[in-house]
Amino acid sequence: MLNHELINRTLSTAMRTGGEFAEVFVEDKRSSSAVLDDGRVEELTSGRDRGAGIRVVVGDTTGFAHTADLSEAGLSAAAEAAAAAARGGGGGAKVVAVSPIDIERSAPVRIPPEDVAKATKVGLLTLANEAARAQGSAISQVSARYGDSRRRILVANSDGVLAEDDQVRTLFSVSCVASGDTGLQTGRESTGRTVGFELFDEADVEEMGRRSAERAITKLSAQPAPSGAVPVVVGPGGGGVLFHEACGHGLEADLVGKGASVFANRVGEQVASPLVTLIDDGTMAGEWGHFAVDDEGRPAGHNVLIQDGVLTDYMWDQLRARKEGRLSSGNGRRQSYQHLPMVRMTNTYITAGHDDPEAIIADTDSGVYVAQLGGGQVNTATGDFVFGMTEAYLIENGEITDPIREGNLIGNGPEVLTRIDRLGHDFAMGSPGTCGKDGQGVPVGDGTPTLRVTSLTVGGTAA
Amino acid sequence: MGEIPESRRLARRLVSRADVGEQVEVCAGSSVRTEIRVYDGEVESLTVAESRGVGVRVICDGREGLAHAGSWDPDVVDTLLVEARDNMSFAEPDDRVGLAEPDGVDAADIDPWDDRIEATSVDDKVAIAVALEAATRGADPRVRGVRTSMYADSRGESAIVSTAGIDGWDRGASASIGTQPLIDDLDGSTRTGYAGDAAAAPQLLDIEEVARLAVERGVRLLGAGPPTTGRPLVVLEPRFTATILGIVAGMLSGELVVKGRTPFGDRVGEAIATDAVTMFDDPTDPDSLSASAFDGEGLACRRVPLISEGVLQGFLHDARSARGLGVSSTGSALRSVRGTPSPGHRSLSVGPGEGDLDAFIASINDGLLVASLQGLHSGVNAVSGDFSVGVEGVVIRNGELAEPIREGTLAGAIPRMLQDVARVGADLERQPGGILVPALVLDGLTLGGGSGA
Structure with a gap:
């Protein structure tokens, strides 16, 4: 995400005024979501957040600055701001050299969400909606949400640590409103895992729709909880x-x-x-x-x-x-x-x-x-x-x-x-x-x- | 402000790229934030940072797509229109979807800005947080520590521009403090208190009062035990009135009416509350920290009557919910660059009644003065209005404050509760966020707890 030379220079800048510990955290996160409400696929949203947070520790004080500007100038300015916030006493120059650490990783994501057509994601919402509504006319409202994110991070610090991770998460939820003699009752079902679109190999969105509808319908006949x-x-x-x-x-x-x-x-x-x-x-x-x-x-x-x-x-x-x-x-x-x-x-x-x-x-x-x-x-x-x-x-x-x-x-x-x-x-x-x-x-x-x-x-x- | 802000130039530039027959709306904003946390007399963390964001909404034939980014870098921004268009193609059409059209209402002359936030040095801001911690520690000998004493401020500006002819820009700034003392209870366990304040400038923050209140709120619960189940009259200080009425106002969202998700949908013109209750949303009140010239779709913010002497006047609308009911937007769109607008309140106000908190307590034989409400986000069924929340408080017996209680629950239903408002106080108190409300007395709620049946 950033080359090692730039990381080393940024950390050195952060340590220049006497910091005891400095860290650069870089993040690039993409997310997408789709919402179905009231029988209609309402909105699809895509998001992108990218930037770096730099912290400098002096004694018990942490100085922190962040920037969306990942250029050398942007990182340097943030490093200086973090160092100033930590109020270093102005020690000597410190040279920082980072190297990657060994990390055990789980199996890679099988189906990256960005490789899946939006129409397929939207199709899941429709399936869940229809399954929920099929539970009976008592179901008056159904909303369903699909979301995925890919978060790549890089962390480097003045102890020489350099580590990267690539975190993919996928989420699906269904909420139902049932109406009856006792008024309006709600039911919800959700699943989310740190995996890609293979989530839906095991998560059955129609079953989720049915179960959230059943929850809401069951509550129609529920009595108020005792105290x-x-x-x-x-x-x-x-x-x-x-x-x-x-x-x-x-x-x-x-x-x-x-x-x-x-x-x-x-x-x-x-x-x-x-x-x-x-x-x-x-x-x-x-x-x-x-x-x-x-x-x-x-x-x-x-x-x-x-x-x-x-x-x-x-x-x-x-x-x-x-x-x-x-x-x-x-x-x-x-x-x-x-x-x-x-x-x-x-x-x-x-x-x-x-x-x-x-x-x-x-x-x-x-x-x-x-x-x-x-x-x-x-x-x-x-x-x-x-x-x-x-x-x-x-x-x-x-x-x-x-x-x-x-x-x-x-x-x-x-x-x-x-x-x-x-x-x-x-x-x-x-x-x-x-x-x-x-x-x-x-x-x-x-x-x-x-x-x-x-x-x-x-x-x-x-x- | 002679120069056009970068956010507005960016928004105009993106909107100018709209295709024929396509509606485009761009919301762009930036903010600068300072946050200082002090622990044990030392700065624990000091954050100084600038954030930027831009959100693009594209609408065509009733379909809507969105894309947003936390950056104004050209390589990121340039992809947003393409992404939003692509997203739009998968949405299903709805004739309620569309941009807000300028409605001729002039924006109030509001500029919630105080140069002192920028002009005050970081050292002086640190001194505020340090002084707050010291004042909290000094307020009572039973205070054994302060979890966090915090100062924060932010200055933000945002532009909203659309192909419908919307072109607005405004800015806002505020500073806040908060402190959370840890207090030794009689049995050696720990209780906490909390208080905070917000203002347009650091110099207007009341450090001593916040410290005193935070400690008082913790101290008065020392020795608290479980409550006895019953139906006491429930006394709310203005800060809890704000909490409860915020939930009520949330149920008056036009979007919920359109979707049949509020019990008040068909009750305009009816008495939904006792006649002592008058409530409106007024984002044009210049004394409110939540005051704003424009709403989230670029229409002028305006005063919106909600309940007058108990009678429901109407709902809070953005362009979409208004279209659904065949009415006009009330300029109540809330939004962030990350999402679609939705209607909501910014700065609630309540009409004054009679009497004050002390008089209420003195007049009650069996009551509860609420000291904290917990679990509000999970304990309220917003669709039906039924609620059950955790409560701590002080029992009122024969007109006087008696023993404190904790681990209690307070249950009822919002529609019924509004009909059971026993008293509305005369003194309106400005809450840190801007809400202007009095004390309330509520009847008909059930207090539950450990010693009940």
């Missing part, structure tokens, strides 16, 4: 987002370092039920949060955060790891070249247990079964969270019975970890997500087996 503390069984793949939000964020070294995490100073302690092993794994080929190289030039890692209930480690980026004299865990990520990297999750999941999922439900007298959680919010300092339930049912006498709607799960992440008393031998990854932190969004995956939380507060609308 109160009850046992909650979370289905496979349905609740990973809860552990991402309510536990994962608290294990990010930047928040830990500021004392803004409930997990600070607790490595080695029992923080969860002994059943729980929590892993963050950027190496999971094809998953939505996968990459070969993170946005700081480190290879993706397989990081065990909690082993059998004991806190083993946090997730690290370059900055925090340098301070601790250790290596980054490959969790330094950023939304784009216009953003500073920070500690971010990749694919975060709870490993499978030994219980029969059916037995977990059968052993629950009364409670709530959550098939799919929606978006949520967490206070990482306290672990308090709120999540919407997009598909949930009552459990009565050990059986899943009526669907419920408009409910939230409210609780505290660390408390939930200690209250997991059953873990199924099944496992599934959940829907592709975008994790937001300090205003930056990055793609993440999550997963769980079927599991039971002994008590969790459901906030519903039932009087």
